[in-house]
Amino acid sequence: DAGVTQSPTHLIKTRGQHVTLRCSPISGHKSVSWYQQVLGQGPQFIFQYYEKEERGRGNFPDRFSARQFPNYSSELNVNALLLGDSALYLCASTVTYAENQPQHFGDGTRLSIL
């Protein structure tokens, strides 16, 4: 079975632009979470969606938004990009919404802001 897949792999944008990152969870997984990992740091939680509803939100500005589709795939949108948004964006999935479940991560999308 395929793991968590993310697209694109790499992306270069300029300040002020908008970006959409995509994630397909493991087949059968209904929960998707998004994390931002700045170089040299641990991942920071952005959003979690389960059954198409937002179940958690981290300490990120309103420029960040996300949604989950009926097929459980997800999009992360970032508006008005800033230099500080340069990071590796990781998507993770689990079967259900349960804090004891190991999250399965994709390879991430590396976003560079010029």
Added chain:
Amino acid sequence: AQKVTQAQTEISVVEKEDVTLDCVYETRDTTYYLFWYKQPPSGELVFLIRRNSFDEQNEISGRYSWNFQKSTSSFNFTITASQVVDSAVYFCALSVAGAQKLVFGQGTRLTINP
């Protein structure tokens, strides 16, 4: 609020040496879960182990072992007879009951030299 501290930023050892990665956590919740993840250069976070707050039994899996001590709020990870393939960044993470989000430490970059 929860917090995870990995005081060792980088560790470098020679192959076949034993190495221990330290993790200290903070939470007021009585039910919580601790995780270790490995991040190779490809970027994907690979799940290694999960421990819940009610199970202080240490675990061994091949060359890997984990020592969980609630009295010192620590969840340390030891690699015995290290190999070059163990080179990666290792993250300790915490989740609490009712919130699936993971709180990660800063990570420890482990380099195993031949």
